[in-house]
Amino acid sequence: MEGVLEHLASVSELPRWGLQLDDNPRVKVDRSPPHGVIVTDTLGGRDFSAPMVGTSHLYIHAEEDDPPMIGNWKRVSFEPGL
Numbered sequence: 001m002e003g004v005l006e007h008l009a010s011v012s013e014l015p016r017w018g019l020q021l022d023d024n025p026r027v028k029v030d031r032s033p034p035h036g037v038i039v040t041d042t043l044g045g046r047d048f049s050a051p052m053v054g055t056s057h058l059y060i061h062a063e064e065d066d067p068p069m070i071g072n073w074k075r076v077s078f079e080p081g082l
Contacts, residue, residue: 014061017068018076022056026072041070 021029021037030038033049039058040047048070050058059076060068067073 011061015064016076017060017062017073019058019068019071019073020056021058024072027070039071044070046070 019027019039021027021039026042028040028042030040032038035053036049036051037058038047038049046069052058060073062068067075
């Protein structure tokens with residue numbers, strides 16, 4: 001368990017990226033899977049699925065020089081506890 005907590009702590013130090021799902025012509029969002037979405041890039045056709053319920057954005061942590069490739073993710077600020 002300690003290794004998992006260490007890994008999560010290191011991931012939380014990476015830059016945070018956000019993807020707007022609603023009113024975003026760059027992605028097609030399928031909300032039919034229970035408790036999740038399938039996001040398809042309208043330019044390249046690549047897709048991914050993610051667990052989520054009732055939100056208009058997805059957020060992940062990723063390397064600065066290796067941002068997410070599917071969709072038009074933007075770097076966002078993050079303050080824990082907000």
